[in-house]
Amino acid sequence: MVPRLTADERRQTILAAALPLFANRGFNGTTTRQIADAAGVSEALMYRHFPSKEDLYVALHEFCCANTDVFARFIDNLTPSTSTLVHSVYFMQITIFLHKQTDPENNVNNVHFCRLMMTSLLDDGDFARMFIADQVMPWLDLWKACVATAVAEGDMLAEGVTPANKLWFTHHLAVMMAVTHLPERDVIPYPNKSYNLCDEAVLFCLRGMGLTEKAIASHYNPKAIQLFTQKFFKALNP
Amino acid sequence: MVPRLTADERRQTILAAALPLFANRGFNGTTTRQIADAAGVSEALMYRHFPSKEDLYVALHEFCCANTDVFARFIDNLTPSTSTLVHSVYFMQITIFLHKQTDPENNVNNVHFCRLMMTSLLDDGDFARMFIADQVMPWLDLWKACVATAVAEGDMLAEGVTPANKLWFTHHLAVMMAVTHLPERDVIPYPNKSYNLCDEAVLFCLRGMGLTEKAIASHYNPKAIQLFTQKFFKALNP
DNA sequence: ATTATCTATAGATCTATAGATAATGC
DNA sequence: ATTATCTATAGATCTATAGATAATGC
Numbered sequence: 429m430v431p432r433l434t435a436d437e438r439r440q441t442i443l444a445a446a447l448p449l450f451a452n453r454g455f456n457g458t459t460t461r462q463i464a465d466a467a468g469v470s471e472a473l474m475y476r477h478f479p480s481k482e483d484l485y486v487a488l489h490e491f492c493c494a495n496t497d498v499f500a501r502f503i504d505n506l507t508p509s510t511s512t513l514v515h516s517v518y519f520m521q522i523t524i525f526l527h528k529q530t531d532p533e534n535n536v537n538n539v540h541f542c543r544l545m546m547t548s549l550l551d552d553g554d555f556a557r558m559f560i561a562d563q564v565m566p567w568l569d570l571w572k573a574c575v576a577t578a579v580a581e582g583d584m585l586a587e588g589v590t591p592a593n594k595l596w597f598t599h600h601l602a603v604m605m606a607v608t609h610l611p612e613r614d615v616i617p618y619p620n621k622s623y624n625l626c627d628e629a630v631l632f633c634l635r636g637m638g639l640t641e642k643a644i645a646s647h648y649n650p651k652a653i654q655l656f657t658q659k660f661f662k663a664l665n666p
Numbered sequence: 667m668v669p670r671l672t673a674d675e676r677r678q679t680i681l682a683a684a685l686p687l688f689a690n691r692g693f694n695g696t697t698t699r700q701i702a703d704a705a706g707v708s709e710a711l712m713y714r715h716f717p718s719k720e721d722l723y724v725a726l727h728e729f730c731c732a733n734t735d736v737f738a739r740f741i742d743n744l745t746p747s748t749s750t751l752v753h754s755v756y757f758m759q760i761t762i763f764l765h766k767q768t769d770p771e772n773n774v775n776n777v778h779f780c781r782l783m784m785t786s787l788l789d790d791g792d793f794a795r796m797f798i799a800d801q802v803m804p805w806l807d808l809w810k811a812c813v814a815t816a817v818a819e820g821d822m823l824a825e826g827v828t829p830a831n832k833l834w835f836t837h838h839l840a841v842m843m844a845v846t847h848l849p850e851r852d853v854i855p856y857p858n859k860s861y862n863l864c865d866e867a868v869l870f871c872l873r874g875m876g877l878t879e880k881a882i883a884s885h886y887n888p889k890a891i892q893l894f895t896q897k898f899f900k901a902l903n904p
Numbered sequence: 905a906t907t908a909t910c911t912a913t914a915g916a917t918c919t920a921t922a923g924a925t926a927a928t929g930c
Numbered sequence: 931a932t933t934a935t936c937t938a939t940a941g942a943t944c945t946a947t948a949g950a951t952a953a954t955g956c
Contacts, residue, residue, distance in 0.1 A: 432927060432934055454788070456694035460919060470936055475920060546788055546845075550692070550781060553849025560853060585879070588869045590857045597839055597870045600846070604838035607784075611791025615798060619828045631826045632835045636874030641823070670908055670953060698945060708910055713946060 585638035823876035
């Protein structure tokens, strides 16, 4: 028999066990038996903690966001500038796309998160909408301030693309890079991989946002930003 | 009782009925009963044409691509040039993302296709891989030739982003624009809609690819390209 | 004679619950 | 006394098939 845990501890273990199942097989592809087995408990106990499979699925989304405030932590340290904008674009690619590829620790959770997000978009979009509103929107203010500064300093073209869309397009590319890398076998025949691919995506976005080549040359040093980002993550999980 | 059709006709009606169901609810979310009902036949007849639900699902993907050679038709008419590159970027956004929004005829099929594609990426990626190889890869040659021409004529920066990635990143943004627009309620608070949003995405990509502002100014006229694209589609379905 | 189609149903899940048992905390 | 946990099972699907019937084409 299973060791006795408090209600809250058991809830967490069930959610943790359910996450990879729901993420990999979707709601209908996952059975309550599989979840119970993965959590090492009976289905009855699972139903004691979650009135229905649907309720468990909803709870899972909150559980999944519980410790996800990386974006908030990231922008906390920064003030509006062209450099901050460049760091933000890089950070977006790293956290959304590249951690999947390089960081064995974060890999798993990021992939699960990405899958839940896509599944939500194929469904009613509620989870995606909530996450965007809660975790990405706060970034938008800093982003706009950065764009304003960059334009004022002659680092960026003002016309053509709305400041908000500069964020969304950058975000979208990062997400899609993550998505095309979900299946085990390659789907897209990219000519390069890992950091090289990531660096190109960042450059594409910097240019897309209208940063001048001069500004890019002086603020975008992939190695340096990579180091900065690594430091940030070390400070986050010491 | 249902009117008698030939085996092939019945196959088609079943596939046509199954498409929106599988696209909207996924493989596990769709029951054989729902498919049979939607097709107006018995489940037994469905199983006579398709040995299993799995086989039907596989057949659906071929069915879905059967008439999808828009990309091939599009590049047939074009020769390598900076202008062709600009038209290609616009065409990509229009067909992948904006038809969903503006063209009531194509809307439905494009959305189904987009959903199947995303579902494939969440699964083994086989369908996505096949489609990319069959329908998008042929575009790549023209694309690279266009980039070479543009660089030679001083319209485009050569360094930083691989020619192939200029295609993939452009493609990815178009796909993600389509995906974020799948749910009925808005997920992303874009500051603009429809053609204005599309035009910004195109501009973002043109800049991202390293086209000079001068080249963009002389080759990117949204209204003109829109007209060109409309003509192309009229010629396609007269 | 062949083939498209149906009705009815088997057998396998799958969600959820009823009712019993064992560990904890006062 | 309370609460975490289990076994066993009901009731509802869900995929797939067996066997019968009616329309078509030679």
